[in-house]
Amino acid sequence: MPIDEITQKVSDRYAKAASTGEQMCCPTSYDMADLQSFIPEEVLKISYGCGTPAGLKTVSLGETVLDIGSGGGIDCFEASRLVGPTGHVIGIDMTDTMLAIARKNAPLVAANLGYTSSNVEFRKGMADAIPVIDGTIDLIISNCVINLAPDKRKVFREMFRVAKPGGRFTISDIVADQPVPQYLVHDADKWGNCLSGALTLTDYIAGMVGAGFLGIHLIKTSPWQVIDGIHFFSVTLTGYKLPASAPLSDVRYATLRGPFSRLVDELGTTYLRGIPQPITPETVRLLSLVPLASHFILSPRPLWLDRADDRWTAIYPADTLCTWQGHFAMFAGPFIEAADDDHHIYRRGEPLEICSKTLAVLGADGYAPHFAIINRAGQSASGDAVICSPNGGCC
Numbered sequence: 001m002p003i004d005e006i007t008q009k010v011s012d013r014y015a016k017a018a019s020t021g022e023q024m025c026c027p028t029s030y031d032m033a034d035l036q037s038f039i040p041e042e043v044l045k046i047s048y049g050c051g052t053p054a055g056l057k058t059v060s061l062g063e064t065v066l067d068i069g070s071g072g073g074i075d076c077f078e079a080s081r082l083v084g085p086t087g088h089v090i091g092i093d094m095t096d097t098m099l100a101i102a103r104k105n106a107p108l109v110a111a112n113l114g115y116t117s118s119n120v121e122f123r124k125g126m127a128d129a130i131p132v133i134d135g136t137i138d139l140i141i142s143n144c145v146i147n148l149a150p151d152k153r154k155v156f157r158e159m160f161r162v163a164k165p166g167g168r169f170t171i172s173d174i175v176a177d178q179p180v181p182q183y184l185v186h187d188a189d190k191w192g193n194c195l196s197g198a199l200t201l202t203d204y205i206a207g208m209v210g211a212g213f214l215g216i217h218l219i220k221t222s223p224w225q226v227i228d229g230i231h232f233f234s235v236t237l238t239g240y241k242l243p244a245s246a247p248l249s250d251v252r253y254a255t256l257r258g259p260f261s262r263l264v265d266e267l268g269t270t271y272l273r274g275i276p277q278p279i280t281p282e283t284v285r286l287l288s289l290v291p292l293a294s295h296f297i298l299s300p301r302p303l304w305l306d307r308a309d310d311r312w313t314a315i316y317p318a319d320t321l322c323t324w325q326g327h328f329a330m331f332a333g334p335f336i337e338a339a340d341d342d343h344h345i346y347r348r349g350e351p352l353e354i355c356s357k358t359l360a361v362l363g364a365d366g367y368a369p370h371f372a373i374i375n376r377a378g379q380s381a382s383g384d385a386v387i388c389s390p391n392g393g394c395c
């Protein structure tokens with residue numbers, strides 16, 4: 001299908017939804033009672049996101065926020081409240097009907113928030129040609145939109161262009177556990193339903209890294225639909241455009257604390273738990289970001305850790321039988337590869353089948369935020385319990 005045709009069909013779909021108030025799309029977790037206190041019903045009823053990026057409290061007072069594919073404006077209005085009257089919010093969307101509803105409600109939201117004038121503006125524009133000046137945005141948000149854009153690499157490059165050095169994104173979108181086959185890609189209706197254009201998690205994150213973002217990691221994930229064995233799920237991801245220059249620092253080494261026994265960062269450096277690794281100033285900047293910093297001790301001189309040290313962390317599997325119940329773990333950063341203490345190697349975005357024992361390990365606090373877990377068993381699988389050999393024979 002030609003790109004223009006996809007775009008037109010998606011726009012028609014959302015114009016129709018906006019004018020009828022149709023309920024559609026995906027898993028969200030808004031506090032509707034709270035939003036109703038300042039956002040008109042006309043906006044809330046055409047909320048078509050798959051997450052709550054602006055509601056994730058990453059927004060600070062006075063910041064400039066860009067919402068790509070702002071729809072009726074729900075996330076822009078939440079961002080408007082969070083940045084305060086000194087902040088600024090820009091929503092862009094390609095669909096006139098959506099823009100009209102958002103623009104009409106902007107003064108009402110401003111009045112409800114007690115602002116003398118609205119700090120939100122809605123511009124007509126495409127996600128792959130964002131009508132915003134270079135390097136002006138602190139935080140980019142987008143809620144269930146990029147999957148609808150035919151050329152996602154261009155969207156990611158545009159995001160990087162408009163982000164300030166030191167800026168970040170928090171984006172919710174639909175991804176798939178495997179490449180979406182051509183018979184779905186060329187199904188015009190499923191484009192509008194956030195299915196046909198979904199990337200795998202690996203390709204999604206690779207696109208962002210390719211554009212220049214780093215420190216990309218998972219904030220939240222929830223299952224959505226299974227179609228022909230393909231699992232579609234929503235992810236909320238955050239990542240950074242590193243500042244152009246690093247503040248002076250005497251840090252020269254990073255020592256991995258755990259719980260991962262080995263990690264590879266996005267710049268290609270490998271870390272083994274407890275062993276000091278020499279690092280460059282660029283890597284110091286990367287490892288200082290949230291949540292990377294919690295995994296390391298950064299120091300001017302080599303620092304070794306052993307198991308007796310309080311700073312060493314590890315999560316070992318229980319000494320129990322394994323049952324295979326159809327679970328797959330997808331590592332979601334902020335590293336490209338990781339190993340646990342039970343012989344598993346997780347590559348970012350790639351589903352790895354895990355047994356009940358590993359499922360329990362990955363549910364522990366130190367690991368859970370890094371993984372999306374899906375179950376590919378067609379029906380609930382009880383599985384026969386099997387013994388894992390001490391060298392990790394079964395899992």
Ligand SMILES: C[S@@+](CC[C@H](N)C(=O)[O-])C[C@H]1O[C@@H](n2cnc3c(N)ncnc32)[C@H](O)[C@@H]1O
Nearest residue numbers: 047048049069070071093094095126127143148
């Ligand atoms: C699923 S809705 C989400 C709207 C809004 N973010 C929300 O959470 O309610 C997708 C929105 O993105 C817009 N959109 C889709 N593809 C776009 C593109 N390539 N460029 C700009 N806007 C796009 C549509 O017009 C629609 O308003």
